[in-house]
Amino acid sequence: MEAKQEVKMQPTQVIAPDKKNEKSEKPKRFSNPKRATQNKERFNKVVEFEERVIDVARVTTVVKGGRRFSFSAHAVVGNKKGKVGFGHGKANEVQDAIKKAVKDAQNNLISVPIVNGTIPHEVKNEKYLASKILLKPAPKGKGIVASNTVRAVVELAGYTDIYSKTYGSRTKINVVRAALKALQKLKTVKEIAELRDIDVKTLLQK
Structure with missing residues (x-):
């Protein structure tokens, strides 16, 4: 008869993950300094400049199906430090027309x-x-x-x-x-x- 040999299995050793290595393996997020600067400039522009609405008018356009109404706005913006601009905006809603006018004025600044x-x-x-x-x-x-x-x-x-x-x-x-x-x-x-x-x-x- 063949003798059966018992094979003793050695217990497997579980290796705990290294927390330091785990942190280092995470993908790094690289910030875009140019984009951060642009966002900061936009934020400063919004905070820095004041605005005044000069004129708001309703515009009627005659089309084939009838009349179409929209609004036209003009606005002045300035920082009270030597920069001022004037802009025009047109949209179907008054507030949208004013926003466009303000944005246009900010893009047409002059220094005095x-x-x-x-x-x-x-x-x-x-x-x-x-x-x-x-x-x-x-x-x-x-x-x-x-x-x-x-x-x-x-x-x-x-x-x-x-x-x-x-x-x-x-x-x-x-x-x-x-x-x-x-x-x-x-x-x-x-x-x-x-x-x-x-x-x-x-x-x-x-």
Whole structure:
């Protein structure tokens, strides 16, 4: 008879997973610094800029099936630190039209010089279509002497003391564009000093 040999099975050893290795094996998430910067800039832009709605109008379009209604909006935005913009938006709802106008204004910003709360020099008879505007520096404490439409532009640009007068057509959109054209004609103190061939300190003392 064949003898049966008993084979003793050695107990298997269970190896516990190494927590350190487990952590290191997890896929790493790489952040995109460029995208993070863009998101931060967008957030700062939203927080930094104020907005004013200049005009909202209902637009009627005649189509084959009847009439189609939509809304058109114009808005001014500014950070009160020398940046201001004007934009237009159109949508089926009023709020959507305003949002588009604000976004368009943020994409059309201009930089303007501010000297002690006012403009560095006078701008005469700047024209847009049938609207003309005059901008003059005002002494500290004078405030903003302007129509509501022009006030929205210069206030959001950052001016606290300025004198303005409008001639011709008083259409809000034309007046805003005339005001922006006038602001774009402004020269900085450094540019004025270079034109007069004098030092900046000497110019500011006058």
